[in-house]
Amino acid sequence: MTSQTTVDKASREPRKAAAPVPAKGLRGHPWLTLFSVAIGVMMVALDGTIVAIANPAIQQDLNASLADVQWITNGYMLALAVSLITAGKLGDRFGHRQTFLIGVVGFAAASGAIGLSDSVALVIVFRVLQGLFGALLMPAALGLLRATFPAEKLNMAIGIWGMVIGASTAGGPILGGVLVEHVNWQSVFFINVPVGVIALVLGLVILKDHRAENAPRSFDIGGIVLLSQAMFCLIWALIKGSEWGWGDYKTLGFLGAAVALFVVFALSQKNVREPLIPLAMFRSVPLSAGAVLMVLMAFAFMGGLFFVTFYLQNVHGLSPVDSGLHLLPLTGMMIVASPLAGAMITKFGPRVPLVGGMVCTAVAMFGMSRLEIGTGTLTMSIWFGLLGLGLAPVMVGATEVIVGNAPMELSGVAGGLQQAAMQVGGSLGTAVLGAVMASQVDSKLADNWEAAQLPPLSPQQLDQASSAVEVGIPPVGGNVPPEIAGKIAGVAHDTFVSGMSTAFMVAGVVAVAAALVATLTKRGANAEAGAGAGHI
Structure with a gap:
C-alpha cells in the first residue's frame, strides 16, 4: 500500500x-x-x-x-x-x-x-x-x-x-x-x-x-500498418454493408479480414519493445469497460440520431434549419448537463453518473420508439431533452475512465482509443439500425401498399420504393394524381415510422447493456500506477 x-x-x-x-x-x-x-x-x-x-x-x-x-x-x-x-x-x-x-x-x-x-x-x-x-x-x-x-x-x-x-x-x-x-x-x-x-x-x-x-x-511501424488495415476493413464493411448486403461475400470478407488483422495485431504487440498499444493497458477493467461503454453509447446515440433527421425532414416536412431547431432540447441539455456531470463525477466517482446516464438514454430511446407521424413538438422535445441529459455524463465519464486509467505516457493513445471507440460505435449503430430499418420496410411495405389499395408494384418498383421509404421519402412519381400521392405518402410514412420504432427499441436495449457495463467503471485514481504494467 x-x-x-x-x-x-x-x-x-x-x-x-x-x-x-x-x-x-x-x-x-x-x-x-x-x-x-x-x-x-x-x-x-x-x-x-x-x-x-x-x-x-x-x-x-x-x-x-x-x-x-x-x-x-x-x-x-x-x-x-x-x-x-x-x-x-x-x-x-x-x-x-x-x-x-x-x-x-x-x-x-x-x-x-x-x-x-x-x-x-x-x-x-x-x-x-x-x-x-x-x-x-x-x-x-x-x-x-x-x-x-x-x-x-x-x-x-x-x-x-x-x-x-x-x-x-x-x-x-x-x-x-x-x-x-x-x-x-x-x-x-x-x-x-x-x-x-x-x-x-x-x-x-x-x-x-x-x-x-x-x-x-520509437514507433511500431508494423503495428501501425496492421491496426490501420484492420480499422479500414471494419469501417469499410460497416459503411458498405447495407449496399452490398450483410450476407454478401464482400461484406463478410472485409469483416473476416478485420478480425484476422486485429488478431495478428494483438499477437504482434507482445513482441515489440515499444508497442503501439501496450495490451497491458486492457488489464485495467475500468479502462476496458470505458472503451466498450463508449462504443455502445455511440451505437445508440449516432445510430438513433441518424433516423431522427430523416423523421423530422421527410416525415414532418421540416427544413434543415427547422430540424436543427427541433433538436435544441438535445443540444441545450448536453450544454447544461456536461459540466454538471463533470462536477458529479469528481465528487461521487463515475460509476453512478454513468449508470444513471445510460438508464436515461435507454428510457429516451424507448420513448422515441413511440413517436408517430403526428407526434407534436412538445413530446419530441421531452425525449430529445432526456437523451441529452443521459448522454452528457456518459460522454464525460467514459472519456475520463479511459484517459484517466491509462498511464500518463500513453494519454495520447488513450485519447485516440476513446475517439476510435466513438467512430466504431457510431458506424456500427448506423449500419445495424439501418439494417433493422431495411428489414422492417422489406417485410411491411408490400402489405401496407396493398392494404391501401394502391396500384400493384413490380419487384423492381418495390425495391426502388423500399429504398426511398427507408429514409422516409414517399416514392411518388411526377404524374401521380394528388389523391394517390397522398395515399402513397401515408403508406411510406407509416412504414418508415414502424421501422424507426423497431430501430429505437434495439438502440434502447443496447443502452441497457451499456448501463450494465458502466457498473464496472471507476475513477482513474491509479492511472499512473499502471505505467509500469504498460511496458510489461
Whole structure:
C-alpha cells in the first residue's frame, strides 16, 4: 500500500509542476488551455454533421453522382477512424502541443481547399486530408487536458470538452442549414479557416508542451500498418454493408479480414519493445469497460440520431434549419448537463453518473420508439431533452475512465482509443439500425401498399420504393394524381415510422447493456500506477 501511494504521489508531480504560475504569463494555464483546445475540437466535431446538410448542394453544383457524395462523408470517416490511435501515439512521442497545432493548421487548410475545389474528386481528396488532420487534433486535445489539469479538476474540464463536442455535433445541422440556405455550400468549409486561425494563435500563446519522463522513443511501424488495415476493413464493411448486403461475400470478407488483422495485431504487440498499444493497458477493467461503454453509447446515440433527421425532414416536412431547431432540447441539455456531470463525477466517482446516464438514454430511446407521424413538438422535445441529459455524463465519464486509467505516457493513445471507440460505435449503430430499418420496410411495405389499395408494384418498383421509404421519402412519381400521392405518402410514412420504432427499441436495449457495463467503471485514481504494467 505504501509503494502504491508513493507511485501515485510521484506520478502526480509532473502534473503539479506543469501548473502555471500567474507571474510567468498565460502559457500552460489550465482553463485557458481548455478554451484553446475547445476551439480546435469544435471544428472537427462540427464537420461530423454540418457537411451532411451541404451534400445535396455539392452534388448539384459539381454534377456529382450519389456514390461521389457518399465518398465525401465516407472518405472523411475512414481517414479519421483509421488514424486516431496512431495520431495519439504521435502526440505521446513528439508532444501533444505540436500534434494539436499541426492538426489545426492542416484541418483549416484542407477546409479552405475544399471550398476552392471545382470538382468532386478534389473535394473527396481534401476531405480525406481533413480526416487525417482531425485525427491528429482530437487525441492531442485530451492529452493536453490530462497533462494540464490536476486530478481533482480533470472531470470538470472533460465535462466542458464533452459539452463542446456534443453541442457542435448537434448544432452542425442548424449552422449548416443557415450557411447553405443563405450563403453557399463552400461557406460550410470556409468557416473553418478563421476558426483555425484563432485556434492556432491561442495555441501558440497558451499551450504548453507536456511529455512524460518515460514517453515512447520509437514507433511500431508494423503495428501501425496492421491496426490501420484492420480499422479500414471494419469501417469499410460497416459503411458498405447495407449496399452490398450483410450476407454478401464482400461484406463478410472485409469483416473476416478485420478480425484476422486485429488478431495478428494483438499477437504482434507482445513482441515489440515499444508497442503501439501496450495490451497491458486492457488489464485495467475500468479502462476496458470505458472503451466498450463508449462504443455502445455511440451505437445508440449516432445510430438513433441518424433516423431522427430523416423523421423530422421527410416525415414532418421540416427544413434543415427547422430540424436543427427541433433538436435544441438535445443540444441545450448536453450544454447544461456536461459540466454538471463533470462536477458529479469528481465528487461521487463515475460509476453512478454513468449508470444513471445510460438508464436515461435507454428510457429516451424507448420513448422515441413511440413517436408517430403526428407526434407534436412538445413530446419530441421531452425525449430529445432526456437523451441529452443521459448522454452528457456518459460522454464525460467514459472519456475520463479511459484517459484517466491509462498511464500518463500513453494519454495520447488513450485519447485516440476513446475517439476510435466513438467512430466504431457510431458506424456500427448506423449500419445495424439501418439494417433493422431495411428489414422492417422489406417485410411491411408490400402489405401496407396493398392494404391501401394502391396500384400493384413490380419487384423492381418495390425495391426502388423500399429504398426511398427507408429514409422516409414517399416514392411518388411526377404524374401521380394528388389523391394517390397522398395515399402513397401515408403508406411510406407509416412504414418508415414502424421501422424507426423497431430501430429505437434495439438502440434502447443496447443502452441497457451499456448501463450494465458502466457498473464496472471507476475513477482513474491509479492511472499512473499502471505505467509500469504498460511496458510489461
